[in-house]
Amino acid sequence: MTTLRLIWRNRLAAFGGIVLCAVVVVALLAPLLPLPDPDLTAPAERLKPPFSAGALLGTDHLGRDLLSRLIWGTRLSLAVGIAAAVIAAAIGSTIGIIAGFRGGRIDNLLMRGIDMLMAFPYILLALAIVAVLGPGLVNALYAVAAVNVPFFARNIRGVTVGLAHREFVDAARLSGKSGARLVFTEILPNVLPVIVIAMSTTIGWMILETAGLSFLGLGSQPPQADLGSMLGEGRKLLITAPHASIVPGVMIFLIVMSVNLLGDGVRDALDPRLRSGALSRPAAATEVRRKAATPAAGAGAGPLLAVEGLETEFQVGARVYRAVGGVDLAIAPGECLGLIGESGSGKSVTALSLLRLVASPPGVITAGAVRIGGEDTLAMKPEALRRIRGARVSYIFQDPLGTLHPLLRVGDQLVEAIRAHAPVPRRAAWARAVAMLERVQIPNAAARARSYPHELSGGMRQRVGIALALVNDPELVIADEPTTALDVTVQAGILAILDGLRRERGLSLLFITHDFGVVSQLCDRVAVMYAGRIVETGPTAEVLAAPRHPYTRRLIACVPEIGAGRRRLEAIPGLPPPVDALPEGCAFAPRCDKAAERCRTGQIALEGSGDRAVRCLFPEEVPA
Amino acid sequence: MSAALQVEGLSKTFGGGRSLLGRARPAVHAVEDVSLRVARGETLGIVGESGCGKSTLARMLVGLSLPTAGRIEIAGRDLSEQIGDPAAFGRLIQYVFQDPIASLNPRKTIRQILEAPLRHLAGLDAPGRRARISELLDAVNLRAEFLDRYPHEFSGGQAQRIGIARALAAEPRILVLDEPVSALDVSVQAQVLNLLADLRARLDLTYLFISHDLAVVEAVSERIAVLYFGRLVETGPAAEIFARPRHPYTALLAASAPQVGRPLSPPAGEAQELPDPYAPPPGCAFAARCPRAEADCRAAPPPLRPMGGGRAAACLHPL
Known part of the structure; x- marks a missing residue:
């Protein structure tokens, strides 16, 4: 249903669909329409121009009615094109699935065969096939299908290889499925959309190829009409009677164009990557649409970072996801604030909102103020924002493989970061980059600066990520789960580096995590988030020792701790509320x-x- | 106590052999000479960092991957003959995947997913399947209305319950749980761990619980085995192994785990990475990172030696 609607919303695809439907309906109705016999020759009536009495589109060189021939010919061309597409898809997909699923020698054998087929120019191959089988529409159909088999085989093999190693296929094996059953019930349903996409984008091409063979006289034989043979017959009279070739030509154009427009629409609607909006380019900064006036800035020096009433929403269709629902934060110079919460609590969106890095659309900041050194980033021009990003405030992300450029040496990426903010000569910037890599304890830094990201281990890459964040001497670093993807022994090293650098340089750090152990080792203060809001904040040791919000208390209780032995954990029942349907009052109340x-x-x-705060009507008692 | 699972000298090598032109292909020893014994009703925790071979070991135990050498015996039956036939393994031992959503076919309803093992492993007829499915859903605390939905409609915790239900469908005696909670949030993680504990007690199951999270493993296991670079480096009772580690690697792991109230302790030594798997060191793989390493450590891999009290460590100079 949604797929149909998506196709319909794409205007070009809808237009293509309407044209194609009209053509198909007319072709299907051909036997019912009051048309003269398409093959009935009438030499006296030859080459009548269009719009003459009794022949709406005129007649051809044998006096046959062009309208009738056009409709019957379209019927034939469509049938052959679609049949060829179905045959090519069936054979090609079968080969592709078998090759991709079995792998190894069978894969090699099948795909090298396909490669050989592809080594010939397609028209040559089609001509050779028709030459062997003899001219005729059915043989042209076989030729066109055979020529298109490699396209499907290669496409589908690629998809199948990706699927065959997915966990759900292993799970089906363990459920007792094997061989053909595995292919038909697990692989095929996932490959089918790809086959449909490939078919919808090639069917126009196949109609064109069939017409091409008929045009050369190798397809339909006289007197039978198809679009290609009509065009071929009209070609000889192009100067004296242009309508005889223009009529089938326009029809071929209409069919192929409408098929391709519709095919592209089908592909866009079915392809999950395109569907999720990968084609829409996010703006350079998150859109800000504040519903109320900006809260006034407090007087005096104030903290380095002050966030007041920040609200960030994602507006997807009619739904509004309130990812951040009014967050207040403050970080003093040199302070480390831990922001802790489960996935979906809004901690990462909060962090990205500070420098307006949330993708927009669909993200919109709807309220609040973010003051960095007194300046509100939500009111800044993109250029001013760009000067702050990576210089005064920088980010460290969870996955360094995703944030480092895969094709640039890590040293060059550091140099780029330095020179984006200061006019430093390249050589000096390189020296600074190497010094920074040494500072994050990368052994043999001068040589490692020439490595590409994929040549480094996860721990080394995250060190580069830290170097990249610190190379411009920022005042504030926002670290979003920087060690979550790392092993514990590597994590310990990274945390120690981060802690050392922070103390040495007087950095402020906003550290986002879900791990209480990490927070307690690194952070001065902690803020606990739940469903887009901060529910409790205070000095780390105090909050962890005596949590006041029931959520904090129970979250701490359900994390196992090493050394406590085998035991039953105190789970929190239920799930966090979805942020597009938050309950009224306390979001934690249902649990x-x-x-x-x-x-x-x-x-x-x-x-x-004092410095502790809690969002609860019945906070936990603090032991005296 | 009878052994539910016994493994001897299990090894797995990827690559190797020779190419068409006769050149030797590089080989990686993912798992080397692992021997384990798990008693019936016991939970054995297997810990190790990424690249230590724990997932390869798990896949061999359930028959998804062919061992290069070694013997697997489940409930007294030697399964070496059935290797390569996951269905034969599937009736005795089942697997719960790390990524709960990825382990469910996106184009199948939950009912279709749960029916597969009932049909192909247990051979139940339609009414039998229906009854068993509602039993399974009860066991993992899911509502029957979920049956006709597709995997993407579920949260991670719910999807993992479905994964557990599927694993239990054919009534296996042993479950291999490969990082079953590491993709889940902590509050949901505790729900799933408690569910697993209940099921084990009720159905008399044996667990192999694989994880990188020491605290989680300690909370659920009776015994723990530590893997490093494809080899077992230490085994022992869960209550003791991290409190009084014998192998220096176990000690490093235990000291690295972030813990509330403990100051940061950066690991000593320059080399904090695994050795190159294509050029493994001849001796103990941990020697380069080990503060206690001596010349004899670098000569040959130390064997796993009993250390008393049900403990064993592959170390020549244990703590």
Whole structure:
């Protein structure tokens, strides 16, 4: 249903679909329409121009009615083109699936055969096939199908190889499926959309190829009409009676164009990558559409980073996902704040919103202010924002393989980062880059600077990521789960480097994680997020020792700790609420055993005394 | 106690052999000479970092991957003959995958996914399957209305319950759990771990619990085996192995795990990476990172030696 709607929303595809439908309906209705016999010759009536009485599109050189021949010819051309596409898809996909699924020698044998088929120019191959089988429409069909088999075989093999090693195929093996059953019930349903896409984009091409063979006289034989043979007959009279070739020519153009437009629409609608909006380019900075006036800046020096009432939404169709629902944060110079929460709690979106890095569309910042050294980044021009990004404020991301450029040496990437913000000569920048790599304890830094990212291990890559973030001496570093993808022994090293650099340079650090152990080792203060809001904040040791929000307490309780021995964990029942349907009141109330009627209405404020605050009407008792 | 699973000298080498032109292809020894014994009803935890061969070991145990050498015996039956036939293994031992969503075919409903093992392994008829499916859903605390939905409609925790239900469908005696909770959030992780503990007690199951998270492994296991670079370096009771490690690598692992209230302790030594798998060192693979390494460590790989109290370590100079 959604696929159809997506195709329909694509105007060109819809136009193609309408034209194609009209052509197909007319062709299908040919026997019912009051048409004269397409093969009936009438030499007296020859070469009548279009719009003459009794022959709407005129007649050809034998006096046959062109309209009738056109409709019957279209019927034939469509049938042959579609049949060829189906045959090519069936044979090619079978070869592709077998080769991709079996692999090894069978794969080699089948694909080298396909390669040989591809080594011939297609028209030569088709001519050779027709020469062997003899001219005729059915033989032309075989030739066109054979020529297109490699396209399907190679396409489908690639997809199958990717699928054959997926976990769900292993799972099906362990469920007792094997051989043909595995192919038909597990692989085929996942390959089918690709076959449909490939067919929809090639069917026009096949109609064209069939017409080409008929044009050369190798396809349909006289007096039978198809579009190619009509064009071939009209060609001889191109000067004296242009309508005889223009009529079939326009029809070929209409069919192929409409098939291709529709095919592209089908591909865009079915391809998951295109569907998820990979083609839409995000803006350089997240769109800001504040519903209310900006909160006034506080007087005095203030903290380095001050976030007030930040709200970020994702607007997808009619749905609004409130990923960040009013976050207040402050980080003093040299301070490390840990932002902890589960996936979907909004911690990463909060971090990306600070420098307006959330992809827009669909992301929109709808409220709040982000002040870095007193300046509101949400009110900045893109150019001013660009000067801050990577210079005063920088990011370290979770996956360094995804954030480093795969085709540039790591040293060059550091040089680029340096020279983007300061006019440093290349040589000096390179020296600074190597010094920075040494500082993050990369052994043999001068040589490693010439490595590409894929040549480094995960731990080394993340060191490069840290070097990249610190090379411009930022005041604030935002680290988004920088060690989550790493092994524990590597993680310990990375955390030690980060902690050392932070103290040495007086950096402020916003450290995002889901791990209480890491927070306790690194951060001065911690803020706990749940469903887009901060539910508790305070000095790390105090919050971990005596959590006041029931969510914090139970989250800490359900994390196993080393040395505690074998035991039952205290799980939190249920799931976090979806952010497009947040409950009223406290978002944790549905999972909370202390929730009362009051928890489910109105807004609950983040309140507290001193440096601790909690968003709860019934906070936990603090032991005296 | 009878052994539910016994493995002797299991090895797996990828690559190797010669190319068409007679050149030797590089070989990687993913798992080397691993011997294990898991008693019935026991949970054996297997820990190790990425690249240590724990997933390769798990795939061999369930018959998804062919061992290069070694013997696998499940419930007293030698399965060496059936290797390469996951269905023969599937009735005795099952596997729970790390990525719960990826292990479910995106184009199948949950009902179709759960029916496969019932039909092909247990050979149940339609009414039998229906009854068993509702039993399975009850066992993993899922509602029956989920049956006709597709995998993408589920959260990670729910999808992992479905994965567990599928593994249990053909009533195997042993489950190999390959990082079953590492893709899940902590609050959901605890739910799934508790579910696994309940199922084990109720159905008298034996678990092999593979994870990189020491705290999780310690919380669920009776015994723990530590893998490093394809070899077992230490085994012992869960309560002791991290508290009083004998192998220096186990000690390093235990000290590296971030823990509330413990200061950061950066590991000593320059080399913090695994050795090159294409050019493994002749002796102990950990020697380059080990503060206690001596000349004899670098000569030959040390064998796993009993150290008393049910413990064993592959170290010449244990702690």
